[in-house]
Amino acid sequence: MSALASAAIADNPWLAASVRIADVVTEFAGVATYYLQFDEPARATSYGYAPGQFNMLYVPGVGEIAISISGGLASREGLAHTVRVAGNVTQSLARLGKGDSLALRGPYGSAWPLDETRDADIVLVAGGIGLAPLRAVVEARLDGPSPRASTTLLYGARSPDVLLYDREFAGWTGRGLHLQCTVDRPHRLWVGHVGAVPLLVDRLSGIAPANCALFLCGPEVMMRYSVRSALARGVRKEQIWVSLERNMQCAVGLCGHCQLGPAFVCQDGPVFRYDKIEPYLDVEDL
Amino acid sequence: MTQHDRESSPSMHETRLLDKQDFQKLVDLLWDQGYRVLGPTVSQAAIVFGEIRAIDDLPRGWTDEQSGGEYRLKRREDDAWFGFVVGPHSPKQHFFPSRVTVVAADRDGDAWRMRDVPDDEPPVALLGVRACDLAAIAVQDRTFMHARYSDPIYRRRREQALIIAVNCTQAASTCFCTSMNTGPRCSSGFDLALTELPDCFTVEVGSPQGAALAALLPTRPADPQALRQAEIARQHAVDDISKQLDTNDLRDLLLNNLEHPRWSEVATRCLSCTNCTMVCPTCFCSSVKEVSDLDVEHVERVREWDTCFNWDFSYLNGGVVRDQIRSRYRQWLTHKLASWVDQFGVSGCVGCGRCITWCPVGIDLTEEVAAIRETPV
Numbered sequence: 069m070s071a072l073a074s075a076a077i078a079d080n081p082w083l084a085a086s087v088r089i090a091d092v093v094t095e096f097a098g099v100a101t102y103y104l105q106f107d108e109p110a111r112a113t114s115y116g117y118a119p120g121q122f123n124m125l126y127v128p129g130v131g132e133i134a135i136s137i138s139g140g141l142a143s144r145e146g147l148a149h150t151v152r153v154a155g156n157v158t159q160s161l162a163r164l165g166k167g168d169s170l171a172l173r174g175p176y177g178s179a180w181p182l183d184e185t186r187d188a189d190i191v192l193v194a195g196g197i198g199l200a201p202l203r204a205v206v207e208a209r210l211d212g213p214s215p216r217a218s219t220t221l222l223y224g225a226r227s228p229d230v231l232l233y234d235r236e237f238a239g240w241t242g243r244g245l246h247l248q249c250t251v252d253r254p255h256r257l258w259v260g261h262v263g264a265v266p267l268l269v270d271r272l273s274g275i276a277p278a279n280c281a282l283f284l285c286g287p288e289v290m291m292r293y294s295v296r297s298a299l300a301r302g303v304r305k306e307q308i309w310v311s312l313e314r315n316m317q318c319a320v321g322l323c324g325h326c327q328l329g330p331a332f333v334c335q336d337g338p339v340f341r342y343d344k345i346e347p348y349l350d351v352e353d354l
Numbered sequence: 355m356t357q358h359d360r361e362s363s364p365s366m367h368e369t370r371l372l373d374k375q376d377f378q379k380l381v382d383l384l385w386d387q388g389y390r391v392l393g394p395t396v397s398q399a400a401i402v403f404g405e406i407r408a409i410d411d412l413p414r415g416w417t418d419e420q421s422g423g424e425y426r427l428k429r430r431e432d433d434a435w436f437g438f439v440v441g442p443h444s445p446k447q448h449f450f451p452s453r454v455t456v457v458a459a460d461r462d463g464d465a466w467r468m469r470d471v472p473d474d475e476p477p478v479a480l481l482g483v484r485a486c487d488l489a490a491i492a493v494q495d496r497t498f499m500h501a502r503y504s505d506p507i508y509r510r511r512r513e514q515a516l517i518i519a520v521n522c523t524q525a526a527s528t529c530f531c532t533s534m535n536t537g538p539r540c541s542s543g544f545d546l547a548l549t550e551l552p553d554c555f556t557v558e559v560g561s562p563q564g565a566a567l568a569a570l571l572p573t574r575p576a577d578p579q580a581l582r583q584a585e586i587a588r589q590h591a592v593d594d595i596s597k598q599l600d601t602n603d604l605r606d607l608l609l610n611n612l613e614h615p616r617w618s619e620v621a622t623r624c625l626s627c628t629n630c631t632m633v634c635p636t637c638f639c640s641s642v643k644e645v646s647d648l649d650v651e652h653v654e655r656v657r658e659w660d661t662c663f664n665w666d667f668s669y670l671n672g673g674v675v676r677d678q679i680r681s682r683y684r685q686w687l688t689h690k691l692a693s694w695v696d697q698f699g700v701s702g703c704v705g706c707g708r709c710i711t712w713c714p715v716g717i718d719l720t721e722e723v724a725a726i727r728e729t730p731v
Contacts, residue, residue: 082457324639330696353681
């Protein structure tokens with residue numbers, strides 16, 4: 069693509085770049101991770117993102133959808149996007165396979181504050197496929213120079229067979245991740261916790277509240293009660309970040325769909341420091 | 355051109371007089387310069403923006419009567435050309451079209467390629483824009499031409515447009531621009547601003563383009579008597595305004611009253627019909643739809659106006675966030691009057707009163723705010 073065409077991408081926010089599915093990994097029924105590579109090599113090298121940001125994936129003839137970036141490099145294995153089949157676009161995505169073409173624009177939105185929390189003990193709190201935008205955080209923390217601070221993942225799912233990325237858990241813990249999983253409905257071989265994610269926050273130990281940070285992503289009710297537990301255990305609101313989900317269509321603050329109070333979740337979020345968004349999080353139907 | 359004419363060419367902020375018998379020359383000049391001239395016309399029992407090719411296209415001798423849920427055209431006793439206020443249309447229709455293709459995709463072998471779809475709408479001259487709508491354009495500029503992203507269609511149309519404003523000389527019962535500090539006097543954002551007098555217009559120059567245009571018109575210097583007459587005419591509009599919105603601390607008042615019982619009360623009257631957002635000159639929400647040919651080889655992405663009053667506007671993961679009219683009305687009003695300030699540094703309301711007039715049940719946002727102000731929770 070010529071330099072002129074690249075400039076046009078910057079001018080028209082709706083112009084997405086052609087990408088190809090380099091690989092598809094089925095996580096469990098209804099959830100798959102797509103590794104996407106740009107058709108144009110120059111885009112692959114110029115594309116950068118920060119964990120927490122999202123892309124708009126476009127299936128022509130069907131529509132666009134906002135999907136957070138779950139790690140991967142555009143110039144190597146491709147950008148990872150974990151998608152749960154929910155609506156038209158995700159159903160169409162599920163019918164695509166390795167080598168198929170679609171389009172992508174991004175990255176958009178705010179990121180997890182990894183620099184700011186470099187020396188803090190980080191507690192990741194995830195529910196269901198809410199782990200997707202935190203996977204790149206796990207990778208970034210474990211890949212970094214010998215960490216002076218710990219990384220803990222408190223992760224909950226409905227049942228053991230719908231734990232996302234569980235094939236990677238052993239590798240993560242081997243590289244220093246403290247991992248605790250809980251499920252609502254265990255099976256006979258399950259040896260982890262049973263119950264809701266906030267219970268894991270209640271039982272957490274060995275972390276100094278003054279020097280920690282919490283990153284949360286999952287159902288809003290899970291985040292609300294996890295935050296309540298964390299606050300009760302001496303963590304300040306300014307040490308907590310949440311990733312929110314709203315209907316996003318333009319991703320650049322022009323279409324109005326994703327508003328939550330004064331925030332455009334697509335631009336001001338999806339990652340918010342808790343104290344900044346708290347007044348609007350608890351208002352029903354806002 | 356004589357030496358005298360050159361010396362008397364209009365300069366910025368100068369006010370001149372244009373005789374009504376010469377007004378057609380202005381319209382002709384705009385078309386000659388390549389502008390499509392859009393201005394007030396009578397159509398579908400309302401005054402709406404339409405093409406103006408001759409002065410006979412203007413609603414001469416017509417006026418509008420507006421109140422909550424009511425709009426009626428009436429014959430005037432005089433022959434005034436601009437003796438009415440704002441109708442259901444606004445400049446938004448042109449700059450932010452209700453339906454437009456934003457991008458296209460074509461299948462190229464086994465790959466999809468996206469392409470720009472350039473907007474080819476010719477430049478327009480908007481004639482008869484009122485002060486509230488000048489303010490609305492400035493509000494939408496902040497939405498569609500902000501620093502990080504701008505909308506190419508809006509930006510192009512906006513930059514090419516010429517704006518000839520007209521000062522109001524009367525007000526409707528729904529007008530409250532004085533509360534929002536947006537009018538009725540046109541103070542900025544125009545190329546030319548006119549005030550209608552019985553036989554002529556005062557012509558105020560607001561930009562270099564306006565000055566260049568005025569220089570080609572047979573204007574004459576404004577005498578003090580004409581200026582005084584114009585001032586009196588404009589004061590009529592100020593004196594005519596009866597509606598008020600107390601904007602004192604309005605943002606905090608609304609955002610601190612998200613659970614006020616008034617939201618449930620107004621929801622018993624609101625039909626969630628979307629009229630208020632369609633006629634609002636600043637509402638900017640939209641959705642993009644896929645329009646493809648039958649074998650899905652060529653796809654256009656078409657942007658259409660959407661609104662927070664549509665049930666599925668807040669669709670998320672198989673449900674909707676704002677399922678009740680209560681939460682949809684609350685979203686609209688708190689966005690318009692409160693969170694808009696956080697987002698764009700100004701209120702989203704310019705006091706044009708359209709949402710009151712065109713609400714089928716006559717809901718008046720100034721009354722809703724007053725009710726919350728009376729009994730904050």
